[in-house]
Amino acid sequence: MLLHLAWRLNSDSFDVALAANRLAAHGASLWWLGASGPAHEPGDYLCEADDAAEGRLAAFGVAAERWRGALPDDAVALAHPRVALFVGTPSLPPFAWYYAIALARLGFDFELIDAAAIAAGGLQRFDLLVLPGDFPMWGLDRADGVAGADAAVREFLAGHGAAIGSGGGAFYLSAGRPGWTNAALVRPVYTHETLHTGVGIVSVVLGPDSLGFGCPPTLDMPYYHGPIFSELDRAVSAAGQFDRLVMPGHLFVANPLDDGLFRREMYGHCAILRAETRRGRAILFSAHPEMGDLVRKYIAFDTYVPRYLPIAGAAAMTEMLRHYRPLDPPAWRLILNAIHSLMLRYEPPRAMPAAQVPAQPPVPKTRLAPALDRALRQTRLDGDAALEPLAAAVRDELRARTGGVGERVAAVEGAFAALDPPAPGIRYLWAGCEQAALAAVAAASMGERPLAERLAEFEAALCLAEAWCRLAEAERHFRRHQ
Numbered sequence: 001m002l003l004h005l006a007w008r009l010n011s012d013s014f015d016v017a018l019a020a021n022r023l024a025a026h027g028a029s030l031w032w033l034g035a036s037g038p039a040h041e042p043g044d045y046l047c048e049a050d051d052a053a054e055g056r057l058a059a060f061g062v063a064a065e066r067w068r069g070a071l072p073d074d075a076v077a078l079a080h081p082r083v084a085l086f087v088g089t090p091s092l093p094p095f096a097w098y099y100a101i102a103l104a105r106l107g108f109d110f111e112l113i114d115a116a117a118i119a120a121g122g123l124q125r126f127d128l129l130v131l132p133g134d135f136p137m138w139g140l141d142r143a144d145g146v147a148g149a150d151a152a153v154r155e156f157l158a159g160h161g162a163a164i165g166s167g168g169g170a171f172y173l174s175a176g177r178p179g180w181t182n183a184a185l186v187r188p189v190y191t192h193e194t195l196h197t198g199v200g201i202v203s204v205v206l207g208p209d210s211l212g213f214g215c216p217p218t219l220d221m222p223y224y225h226g227p228i229f230s231e232l233d234r235a236v237s238a239a240g241q242f243d244r245l246v247m248p249g250h251l252f253v254a255n256p257l258d259d260g261l262f263r264r265e266m267y268g269h270c271a272i273l274r275a276e277t278r279r280g281r282a283i284l285f286s287a288h289p290e291m292g293d294l295v296r297k298y299i300a301f302d303t304y305v306p307r308y309l310p311i312a313g314a315a316a317m318t319e320m321l322r323h324y325r326p327l328d329p330p331a332w333r334l335i336l337n338a339i340h341s342l343m344l345r346y347e348p349p350r351a352m353p354a355a356q357v358p359a360q361p362p363v364p365k366t367r368l369a370p371a372l373d374r375a376l377r378q379t380r381l382d383g384d385a386a387l388e389p390l391a392a393a394v395r396d397e398l399r400a401r402t403g404g405v406g407e408r409v410a411a412v413e414g415a416f417a418a419l420d421p422p423a424p425g426i427r428y429l430w431a432g433c434e435q436a437a438l439a440a441v442a443a444a445s446m447g448e449r450p451l452a453e454r455l456a457e458f459e460a461a462l463c464l465a466e467a468w469c470r471l472a473e474a475e476r477h478f479r480r481h482q
Contacts, residue, residue: 002067004054005045007214009063014105014328017336019062020045021107021472023053024080028380032340034210035074043213046075054419060477069340070191079343083110084126086118086169088136088144092177095133097460098290099335100433103130104467105327106336107474109425112432115144123156128342131169133224133288137173137194139179141344143404151178157183157280162342164335167226170284173275174227183282184236184275188227189265197266198305201246201296202287204271209239209338211272211283220246221331222295224253231245239283240272249299251452256303256444272334274341283338292329298456301390309386318393326463327470349408368434368441369406370463373399376458383451394455401462410468416478426475430468437461 010016024030029048033040042409045055046067057064083103086222087096103110110130113122118140123129139150157163165173171194172356176187179403202223206212232238242279244267248256273284288295305317312320376399381391409430416427444457 001049001051003021003046003047003049003057003060003064004040004067005057005064006040009065012214014336015060015062018056018107018470019060019478020047021080023047023049024137025077025107025109026478030078030080031071031075032078032344033072033075037072037074040072041214042210046071046450048254048375053376056478060474070158070413076344078340079127081108081127081343082125082337083108083128083130083339084113084123084312085110085130086114086132086135086306087112087418088114088134088140094436094460095288095291097433097436097440097464098288098292098294099132099166100423101132101294101327101460101463101467102290102292102332104333104464104471106332106339107471108339109429109471109475111429115140115146115149117151119146119149121152122154122207123161126156127161127354128339129156129161129163131155131165131172132290133167133169133226135165135167135169135172136169137168137180138177142179150181153418154181154279157181157282158278161350163280164283164285164338164342166285166288166290169223170273170286171227173282173284174229174273181280183277183280184273184284185233185279186229186231186236186273187278189230189269194227195223195255197223197228197261198248198255199250199253199308200218200248200257201299202257202262202266203243203246203273203288204240205243206240206272207238209274210341211239211274211334213337215330216334218243219289219331219334220296221287221289222249222291223257223287225255227284228266228286229273232270232273235277236237236273236275238270238272239274241288242266242269242271246297249303251295251299251302251456283342285334289334292331293324293325294326294329294460295456296329297324297326297459301394301455302450302452305321305390306384306387309390314386314389318390321390321394321399326459327466339412364434366438367406367409368437368461369402369409371438372441372458372461375441376402378445379451379454379458381451388453390453391455398455398459398462401466405462405465405469408473412469412472412476416472426468426472430472433464433468436463449461
């Protein structure tokens with residue numbers, strides 16, 4: 001039996017992708033629909049399931065309908081990817097954790113990998129490498145003092161692997177500087193002095209590519225000095241172009257993008273690049289869809305709110321801030337579609353082999369929820385007096401969510417502990433993510449960093465926990481029904 005998971009019937013919730021990807025992770029055959037039909041839209045899923053699957057999906061809150069008829073011609077089988085997320089030398093802002101939040105919310109489990117592990121052959125176990133914005137763009141060997149990591153990435157891409165990169169990761173996947181992979185044989189306008197552009201929220205026009213499934217013609221997303229491509233090789237294609245500057249920003253990097261420079265240097269140039277060459281398959285994001293509403297919220301807090309507070313008043317600005325959706329930003333559909341388009345298969349995928357069970361990680365002495373709550377309580381709201389009520393409202397909303405996520409983490413960890421083996425790989429993933437989130441909270445609590453940056457770091461840690469909880473809840477729900 002085939003079940004149709006339609007985005008339209010589920011209010012375009014990312015729970016559709018979460019459920020589909022967890023079913024695929026446990027061996028269910030999954031197809032991606034690439035064209036419109038009488039009952040479906042591009043980006044919908046068909047999932048091979050038994051009679052009980054519809055009820056399991058409904059219990060999880062996802063509507064599914066039985067597919068009447070044969071498998072349509074536009075249905076392409078998807079392979080569930082084994083994903084490696086690069087995390088290198090810790091830096092602020094922790095761009096890798098925005099991808100961690102997005103991947104977990106979309107239903108992809110992943111492992112964290114660094115340059116030393118890559119040099120030791122760690123990529124052999126993966127299908128997809130995700131390179132975040134703070135990726136060491138001049139090369140792994142030089143940045144981390146290892147030998148062979150850059151060669152291992154090149155070998156991975158030239159073989160079975162694929163990659164997604166944003167910002168610095170997109171530079172590394174392009175051509176024009178020693179140490180870059182040349183997976184996309186195209187040279188950015190600025191190859192070395194990349195601060196010529198700046199920081200802000202940009203609008204991107206999507207092209208006729210599967211990356212745009214389920215998206216409006218344009219999407220907004222944060223931008224941090226990403227590559228600008230003007231001359232494209234025949235082996236690459238533009239999946240999106242810069243359209244306009246929505247607002248400049250100086251969150252984390254005090255270099256706001258200038259509207260005049262945007263019009264002269266960026267408008268109409270390639271912002272999303274797809275490469276399909278003998279050197280590899282990759283999708284390059286100049287901007288940062290993974291940062292989504294989370295970073296957009298605090299760029300707005302830093303620039304938009306002070307400007308329009310005297311016009312609209314505190315109540316309207318507080319309501320505006322409350323309605324950002326850091327776990328459901330529209331730009332994440334680009335990440336989902338990018339992964340699917342790199343994992344297309346033309347035969348139904350076989351069941352994934354059983355994953356190796358790693359050693360049980362120690363439970364940290366300090367857990368994230370109480371550490372985050374303590375940091376939020378101790379956060380000073382000094383600065384612009386007019387902004388203090390808004391900052392207090394943001395802080396109180398984060399504290400309320402923190403209490404709830406602590407209970408969810410405890411419930412899922414208790415359920416995983418009762419399994420045999422004691423926990424699936426997702427539990428071990430949380431061990432690494434929680435340690436990183438604790439470090440980010442501690443760093444944000446120290447020093448004299450701007451209030452918007454501290455709140456952004458705190459909410460990033462909270463969103464990481466919330467996204468993992470939802471992933472773990474889905475894993476628990478679908479695993480127990482196998």
